[in-house]
Amino acid sequence: MFACNQFGGFGILCQNQRHLCFMYLPKNCRVITIGDGDLSFSRALLAHVSHEDLIATTYDSEDALRNKYTQNALDDLVNAGVMVEHNVDVNDLASIHRLPHNFADIVIFNHPLVPAQRGFTQPQKERDKSANLANRDLLYHFLKQSFEILLNPEGERLCYITSKSVKPYSHWHIETSLTRDRPYRHLGKEAFNSSIFKHYMVRKVDRDKCVKLEASDVHVYSDNTLHPIKKYLTPFSFNGDKCCSLCRKGPFTTPNDWKKHQDTRLHKSQQQYHDVWSGHCNVKYQK
Numbered sequence: 599m600f601a602c603n604q605f606g607g608f609g610i611l612c613q614n615q616r617h618l619c620f621m622y623l624p625k626n627c628r629v630i631t632i633g634d635g636d637l638s639f640s641r642a643l644l645a646h647v648s649h650e651d652l653i654a655t656t657y658d659s660e661d662a663l664r665n666k667y668t669q670n671a672l673d674d675l676v677n678a679g680v681m682v683e684h685n686v687d688v689n690d691l692a693s694i695h696r697l698p699h700n701f702a703d704i705v706i707f708n709h710p711l712v713p714a715q716r717g718f719t720q721p722q723k724e725r726d727k728s729a730n731l732a733n734r735d736l737l738y739h740f741l742k743q744s745f746e747i748l749l750n751p752e753g754e755r756l757c758y759i760t761s762k763s764v765k766p767y768s769h770w771h772i773e774t775s776l777t778r779d780r781p782y783r784h785l786g787k788e789a790f791n792s793s794i795f796k797h798y799m800v801r802k803v804d805r806d807k808c809v810k811l812e813a814s815d816v817h818v819y820s821d822n823t824l825h826p827i828k829k830y831l832t833p834f835s836f837n838g839d840k841c842c843s844l845c846r847k848g849p850f851t852t853p854n855d856w857k858k859h860q861d862t863r864l865h866k867s868q869q870q871y872h873d874v875w876s877g878h879c880n881v882k883y884q885k
């Protein structure tokens with residue numbers, strides 16, 4: 599059952615739950631989608647956003663998209679009058695500058711994932727570290743380009759990243775690692791309800807297959823830390839003194855519990871990911 603939320607956006611009441619799962623898309627909002635695989639998400643958005651208020655982008659070229667995904671929504675979007683831009687790479691500033699500046703109220707990146715490097719001779723652990731760093735970097739640039747170039751200074755100023763809540767995605771620490779020294783913040787998250795988006799297929803990054811449907815969250819970022827959307831979001835709750843924000847554990851009640859946690863394999867691996875990312879930011883993104 600659909601229900602309007604208080605913003606005049608839309609939501610869906612999850613059966614058997616006293617909980618409102620929604621993606622905040624207020625009336626007349628302008629949206630840019632980033633890295634849409636087969637464009638089925640952008641097409642589903644048309645039920646909620648008018649065609650002139652939507653810009654859909656793909657990382658792939660048009661040929662690569664048509665060759666990779668035999669079923670895709672490109673023609674449907676073009677026929678509906680939606681602007682579609684291909685070869686938009688958030689790590690490539692020139693490709694972002696091809697999009698209209700200050701256009702969007704909301705920029706959405708669903709299920710981001712850097713394509714796996716093939717032919718690697720590195721051990722699995724090293725590959726995991728490289729992939730972790732590359733995915734954080736992707737999301738760091740997504741937020742930076744969105745807030746600096748794509749979002750309207752007078753608009754809603756929201757970015758959404760939808761991601762699964764299991765590893766390896768949970769090892770990207772997307773609540774805490776992407777906003778260092780930036781003016782925007784992670785405001786919280788909301789369970790993603792794919793049934794709101796008709797015929798949306800979450801696509802594998804490199805082949806004509808769908809990603810297994812698993813619990814995912816929409817993570818919301820804004821430089822308006824008082825945005826009213828906050829009251830619908832679950833804030834990150836492991837920032838406190840006695841918690842481990844890297845492993846999302848705690849609170850630890852005694853120093854001994856904290857020490858024991860630090861000795862776990864989980865903590866050591868998360869600390870390593872964190873240290874590699876911090877070192878990278880210190881070298882590349884220090885103000």
Ligand SMILES: C[S@@+](CC[C@H](N)C(=O)[O-])C[C@H]1O[C@@H](n2cnc3c(N)ncnc32)[C@H](O)[C@@H]1O
Nearest residue numbers: 633634635657687688708709710711800801803
């Ligand atoms: C797992 S697929 C998800 C596709 C689509 N967003 C969906 O929900 O079905 C990961 C997507 O990340 C996008 N991606 C990867 N690297 C990117 C980059 N540098 N810039 C923009 N998008 C990128 C690609 O479009 C790829 O299809």
